[in-house]
Amino acid sequence: MAGTQDCSIGIAVESTYKTYVAPTRWYEFLDESLDWNKNVKQGQGIRVGSRVARSGRRVVPTADGGGDITLECCSKGMGLLWQAALGTGVSTLVSGTTYQQNFTLGDTPSSLTVQKGLVEVGGTVDAYSFLGGMVSGFEFNFPNADIATLKLSVDAGDLTTAQAYAAPSYPSAPVNLFQFANATLFTGTLTAPTTTVLASAITPLANVRGGSVAVNHNIRSDRFNATGTGRKDKPTKGLSEITGKLDVEYASTTFRDAVLNETPMNLLVTLTAGSLSTGVETLQVVIPEIKLDGELPKANGTDLIVQSVSFAGLDNLTAAQPIWVVQRTADNAL
Template sequence: MTTQLDCSVGLKKETTYGTAVTVDRFPEFIDESFAWNPSFVQGAGMRVGSRLARSARRVLAKQSAGGDLNVELVSKGLGVLLEALFGNGVSTAVPGQAGVFQQLYTPTTTDPLNSYTIQKGIPTLGGGAATAMTFLGAVCTSGEFSASNADIVKLKTTWDAKEVKTDVGYAAPSYVAGGELFHFAEGAITIGGSQTPPTATALATGGTVAATIEDFSVSFDNKIDDGGFTFGGSGKRNRKPVVGLADAKGKVTAEYSDTILRDAYLNQTALGLTLTFLSTTTIGTSAKYALQFHFPEIRLEGELPKSAGGSVVKQSIDFTVLDGLVAGSPVYVALVTTDATI
């Protein structure tokens, strides 16, 4: 028996693009919008005595699927989504910390991205069994991280899939035990100054602490292509999509307490940015669960401070993440966890 709360989403990396595998990772999610995206074409030929488009002249010429998955970021079980988004992920044991691992994610520089089977289970009204809708050949096209004031850190991923099937058996969900939510009270941000990127086993360090930031968001778009719909594919994509020139953009809101960010915007100064969420829970000997975003070079895109009618003056500051062509990656996401594998 079910209730309307008993919705599930599961996923697993595919071996062959578009060939179903049994999903075995089940994130606790806020909402999802996975849907079928058909392209119907209607014949336009005229026929005496017929004033409506005819059913025999309607064809399904092209189809795809996909949607969004919105989750809260937790210290365990998160790796599968981060690897899907960035394409690269490595899990390394932290020296001297038994049972502690640091997972490091960076954008792939090799085509193609991994594809996944995603299955959602939706219960029917009245306590009936969950119905399965399975999305094959799902590739994570983009993701947006948000750390709002006094809130839980969230990630919305967007997926492009080859097709949706309803004849794949429902996989009952099983959830990762333990783990903690990352949230606003655990966060600290540095902007500018001398910063050292994270390594396989150590988080990024250095920089100038920014004590006036109220919220933060950043998006990463793989800019996958929209091709691959070729003859012989029954109107479906025949191959995995390939990546393009990725786009990473963000935004912070800051109280206006000094001119540092204003001047960095006006002078287009290259700045490093690191945002770290550090749990108070000890794992291993002395380690803590942690989630960290590090961008070696960003450029600010506004704005100049404006009067606020007597209220505290705030700046809404957009930024773009750029590749400074130095050793390493222009984007890092690090996760300190007790998960040994991604």
């Protein structure tokens, strides 16, 4: 019998927006807030004898769903999520059983079927299948002394409870977590990743305590049109915004001056995990140019001064991409 801890999240890439595909990939997730939002309208017509709103005058012209899914970043099984999060993904054999997966912004990101299994107190597992799941944005966190996480914001076009529950299966061991002990940050002259070579930069940022990178795709998610029976057409992608923050010990005036002088920097975040046939499991976030918005250092009583420096990611004018996510893995496909 399933226990209440046996909830699941599984996904599959759809061939057609809002057309169910049985999940093929499942994740050890931390939390989720997937919900269904009805746009309820109550008729307001005045009628003799009515003292409360009339049940026959309540309608639902439109409805859609969505929410957030948060999970720990691990060394296997993440390819389809990163592809949905950015828009484009390519997997290339490096050598042996080592593959490099490169993800960049795409104009026509895939839609997902996202099925969550929820367990009743008696052990029955109910399947909620969200269709047309579009990742409207994501946040990658690499906190101090902790495990790196990925939070995906999902917009869903439809929901069905009629599809059968797909029992989860997970990547074979070893599956390693990307975490703070194996994190490095660099700036300076940047060498962009290729399909088989990781990104690199020359200047370490040793006093960064942690941070985050977020992307908001500004999707147009209100495409409710006639003949759609109250469900929307596939959202279109807007101008993506790259933002983030770095928590920095006040060990020099480097970040202060970059804030004051609008100094462009690049940012390379690298986390490593277990061994591969070639090299090690790696997760990189690469931004060719950031500009710092703030903050300036502030006194912290008798304690260590730590700046929480926010930034914007920009197009760099000449860089091939404004952002890459790169993963070295034993997965032979996304």
